[in-house]
Amino acid sequence: MASADIHDYIAPGRRAHLVGIGGVSMSPLAEVLHKAGMVITGSDMRNSATVEHLRSLGIPVAIGHRAENIQGAELVIRTAAVHDSNPEIAAAHAQGIPVFERAQAWGSIMRGYKNALCISGTHGKTTTTSMCTHIIMAAQMDPTVMIGGTLPLLGSGYRVGHGDTIILESCEYCNSFLSFFPTVAVILNIEADHLDFFKDLEDVEHSFRAFADRVPENGLIVANADDANTMHTLEGEARPILTFGLEQGDVQAASLTWEKGLPSFDVIYRGELFTHVTLRVPGEHNVKNALAAAAAAIALAVSPEAVRDGLAAFRGAGRRFEHKGTYHGAEVYDDYAHHPGELQALLSAARTLGYERIICAFQPHTYTRTKALFDDFVRVLKEPDVTILAEIFAAREVNDIGISSRDLAEQIPGSEYCATLPEVTARLKELARPGDLILTVGAGDIFTVGESLVRES
Template structure:
């Protein structure tokens, strides 16, 4: 990387001052707290103020709003998110001053090397939920894990924890090949689909990245892979590491038997190579969550966790923050929020929602990034048609500039009966006018669409 004659581990010692660029991000915030807990002096910057930024300030971590080279102060090294580019003034300022710059993933990778068991959960979809399920299982087993999740888990009241056991559990993202800086002893691959096409060329390029991720596992480790997902299986083809498969539709080492719905949620036996390992009753909906649970159970099994902990952990799991999270009731309609921002995730969410028996499914969707919306436009259109009512918020820019000239209004023109709203206030007002008793209202997207639901509930 840039200006880096030494590995980042040489800087991860008490008393060193680190500056985090993008400190308010979902994996940067926990990194800030973990580094602070290790005795480092932590500071950072972010583009906007947020609840996360205020939380960090409450811990005594100074956070500047806006990016400026002066924010670096007298820091010893810099850690940035994958979304921060070389042209960022703080990165350019660090390079000019000879301050080493490292990636967020390199920091997590250096931290995980201290753990005998590094359980890394990857995939295009389902990472947060499956990492959360693994956390529940390992907590039930009293393994005292260290955890980093890309969302909030009610069990932890946060998206991370610092434990004292021999296991670290990390949500592992492929964007910008971030997870290739990790050192997994167990690599879980949930699925491999087209996404992040602002970085990857195509699906084959994404599969190559996951292949390299699987090859990071040592010979004594395991690659846990979804036998039902063609992209995942293509990605691990030729990998010379122990493979452990899970699935429902294809032969696999771990599968479900006696699968049924009990009070609307899945209930099943987990079989490992034909032998019963655990009996699971989930409290989250959908076939996709059965697969997530099988992935978590597989990871637990290869790491020697007893089936009783799988039963207890998954029984207590009610979902991660922003993953089909119940927010409240408005005018007799139930309001949920979900992080889905890819067509496949929308399909899983909306097919599950339609099977739940509500009078109508009302979706307020906020696309995430211009490139994703453009590249997967037709798929978004088709999946959104599964809803009875579609309200479209403007695209959430995240790390991008709108060089493509695309808008959610373009989606609206292709979805009959849909409504386009240019602001979240207008989304909330449209929901207020639309909601009827018996409806299921979903605010959906990886940006700040949840705020529209919160505005709606405040008006109730």
């Protein structure tokens, strides 16, 4: 059944079973397919608010994975975390029911839209996808949206619209974005990451080039002129490219000024003033993200006013420099940064905000990333005034390389290692004082530390 095309199965009345239906991009998929008239069932390891929401729409969700859950299904869709050994996948294979990946389902869905805006890159995807959503919403284009984080404007990470535009955060991990059909493909930057899957930077670049090549002849690639790896990846590309950059590219910033750490600038498009933008999020990296979003909007013929108003209304995505509250006069923020480049951008932005001390509680994400980028993590984590290291968040991995956050702490003068998150919380309580910026950082469950701190205040 490997040759089956998912596009033949995504149709009203067809019956699909989703394994891991409670996941961040599986639950919106279930909702989109349900609204398109398909009969959807699902399963997940645990109950959650998301599962309850799906049930409220009339989608039955079983808790726990069992072969009988797929009964009646004509196709099965799984999240990347679900392997062939899963009893539901094994049963589907045994019964000859085709099994598709989540990304393939999104790819099939986007073929039904005139505009498919796909935002890729090693860093900045969630923020830029969120910025694009604000702009397209301000233009009243009623988009369908899929973001890998929560956007306050939507109250979730997704939206099911009725317009002819779909906006998707597009991830390179496991080449999942190679199942997509972008009409506008954004490449924010390219670095060596996900080295548990890719061999090296060249392998990552090869994947991004294949993604760019999925754009049709009459489509457009939006690329970061400031990023050498991106420009190298696109050498010899025949499809039209719209570039952006701080001071170079088709879309660039001019007259950049800062007020209390927040940027204002003119967006210049091919030498002409397009619009003026004032952002409510700090950091030079967010100026670049906003330029990428503006370039994507230009590619979709959006008005300058919608770009201006959409970006002015954006105050950050969930877990992207998200304000959690205060504790003992210290401001507590949370951020998803889990790669040294993202950490560097976060800490540089934090430095501009005028706090007396920056206290960073960092939880590394996966053993392979920590080992591969060890020296870069050490370099960046020397920057905060106080660095606290939580133990590595395993995610999908087993620690067969014998690495620990304790190894990082040994290389970072003055840093502290905490074996458990409650220990991190206790240490932050002792440290916190007025004038401090406390950052909880990482892609795992470190955000719970800031939440428990703020609860106790």
